[in-house]
Amino acid sequence: MKQCWASPEPMGTTMACVTYTIGIVGGGQLARMMHQASIGLGIRTRLLATSPQESAAQVMNDVVVGSHLDEEAVLAFAKDCDAVTFDHEHVPTELVRRMEETGVAVRPGADAQVHAQDKAVMRQFMERAGFPNPRWQVCDSHEAFVDFAEKIGWPVIAKTSRGGYDGKGVWKVDGPDDVATPFQAMGGLADGHQPIRIIAEELVDFTRELSAIVVRSPSGQGVAYPISETIQRDGICVETITPAPRMSETRQAEIQAMALDIAGRLGVVGVLAVELMERADGSVVVNELAMRPHNTGHWTIDGAATSQFENHLRAVLDLPLGDPSLTAPAVVMANVLGGSEDDLTGALQHCFARDPGLRVELYGKDVRPGRKVGHVTCVGDDVDEVARRARHAAGYLMGDHNA
Numbered sequence: 001m002k003q004c005w006a007s008p009e010p011m012g013t014t015m016a017c018v019t020y021t022i023g024i025v026g027g028g029q030l031a032r033m034m035h036q037a038s039i040g041l042g043i044r045t046r047l048l049a050t051s052p053q054e055s056a057a058q059v060m061n062d063v064v065v066g067s068h069l070d071e072e073a074v075l076a077f078a079k080d081c082d083a084v085t086f087d088h089e090h091v092p093t094e095l096v097r098r099m100e101e102t103g104v105a106v107r108p109g110a111d112a113q114v115h116a117q118d119k120a121v122m123r124q125f126m127e128r129a130g131f132p133n134p135r136w137q138v139c140d141s142h143e144a145f146v147d148f149a150e151k152i153g154w155p156v157i158a159k160t161s162r163g164g165y166d167g168k169g170v171w172k173v174d175g176p177d178d179v180a181t182p183f184q185a186m187g188g189l190a191d192g193h194q195p196i197r198i199i200a201e202e203l204v205d206f207t208r209e210l211s212a213i214v215v216r217s218p219s220g221q222g223v224a225y226p227i228s229e230t231i232q233r234d235g236i237c238v239e240t241i242t243p244a245p246r247m248s249e250t251r252q253a254e255i256q257a258m259a260l261d262i263a264g265r266l267g268v269v270g271v272l273a274v275e276l277m278e279r280a281d282g283s284v285v286v287n288e289l290a291m292r293p294h295n296t297g298h299w300t301i302d303g304a305a306t307s308q309f310e311n312h313l314r315a316v317l318d319l320p321l322g323d324p325s326l327t328a329p330a331v332v333m334a335n336v337l338g339g340s341e342d343d344l345t346g347a348l349q350h351c352f353a354r355d356p357g358l359r360v361e362l363y364g365k366d367v368r369p370g371r372k373v374g375h376v377t378c379v380g381d382d383v384d385e386v387a388r389r390a391r392h393a394a395g396y397l398m399g400d401h402n403a
Contacts, residue, residue: 019044022316023078025068026087027054029363029372030293030309033301034085035060037309043317048077055363056087069193071095078104083316085270086292089116090163092193107218107269107316108291115266116291119199120161129265131258132285135202142179148200149173158182161197166372167235172203204285206277210244211296212259213273215311218318222263223311224256225304225324230275230296236370237295239390242303242331245383255284262289271312273297295335295372300324302359302377303331328379332390336374338367340399344374350401351376351393358393 020043024031027049035056038045048064049057057063066073068091075098078084083105097110108116115122126133135152138161139145149156160169160182171182186196209232213225229244230237243252255276263272273294275287297308306322314321341347344362351358355378362374376393380386395403 017042020082020317021046021062021080022313023048023081023084024056024087025074025077025084025091027051027056027063028087029055029361029365031056031087032059032363033298033307033309033361034087034293034313037307038313041310041313041319043313046077046081048074055365058364069095071098075099075102078102078106083107085312085316086113088165089113089291093117095193105316109267109269112266112268113291116289118161118194119159119164119288120197122289123199125266126286129262131262132283134204134285137200139198139200142183145173145179145198145200146176149176149179152202155203157201157203159199159201160186161199162194163196170235173200204277205279206285207280208278209287210255210276210278210284211240211273211294212255212276213271213294213297213300213308214256214259214263215271215308215315215321215324216260216263216268217315217321218269220264221321222260223321223324224260225297225300225308226326227252227255228296228299234370236335236337236372238335238337239387239394240296240299240333241383241387242299242326242333251282270315271297271308298361298375299331299333299377301361303327303333303379329381330383330386331377331379332383332387333375333377334390334394335372336362336376336394336397338369338371338373338398341397342367344397347397351396355389355393358389360393360397 022043023046024034025048027047032055035045046062047056047060048066064077074095078099085107093110093114096113099106100109115125120138123136137148155172155174158171158173163169182198209230211228211230214222216222226243228240228242231239259274268291271293273290276284277287278284293308293312300307305325311321359377365373367373376390378386378389392403
């Protein structure tokens, strides 16, 4: 915290206001959008990025270049911050704990964050607490994996306990001949600091995927955003529809309450995204947790009274949380994935002329096939029309001019 000072001026006394610095570890688009939200709150943000070309590093002036795996770099970065938060969950758990031991307010802390970092730890917690889990088992050998699969039936999902994201570290295993694949591939996701194990999970027969985003402060205040339906392609979220269609208010409230309960039991500070699979009978199974602003919550920038990014920063500083309610009956966010269009800003000429109500966030990232380079959001009264608008804009920005 930077303290006030006063100096005499000809017209009176000038006071410099107290300012707070939040350190963000990780330089991706989530950090970029946290920085945007910090401006109106008068918060200083400090960034630890691996490169000055990273998305957030391009737009922030207090940037430290270093690795989130380097203990010396992380601790030196944190000591000048009032609080530290994260753009991703790949900082080793023990390094998060070391930051806490130095007296820095790390939010979320290690005891909570490990449940988003390590899927085995998360599954154990879900099982103990009675939250809906698929059948699962940690498998340290091919034989253990096959034994589990033979008991519950093929095919089975294999996941790495750590290191996976956006479809990486997840495999559908159809039979014994395919079991070697995840065991051979998991080394490529290792960070050299923490062991990775293979988890076998039942293949859940789900009809759609959902996201429940809640925010919790150190004081215990919590808010829940409306439940979103998420549409995935090749393990990557391509679209969210909020509120989730065909869901009663009662059912929505039940899922929100479950997400808030998880956040409270784990002591989460900031955003918690609970990714869910919904079966045909309406029951849900928890898929994964994330303890940071989440792709499925990007719609909140333009579709909620208070965005997930602002509420995350409010929680980190223990400020009262903002209203999470919708600004329109229907909100659709569509991700812009790298395609054949490399002049994204130029392509906005068409998008904005066609739809003045369109909202766009571009991340300043080089275009590569399938890479998240931005997102669009549309709001309105009719969900089908809102979805058409969002899909057209996202498609055009990906190079499909007939979208």
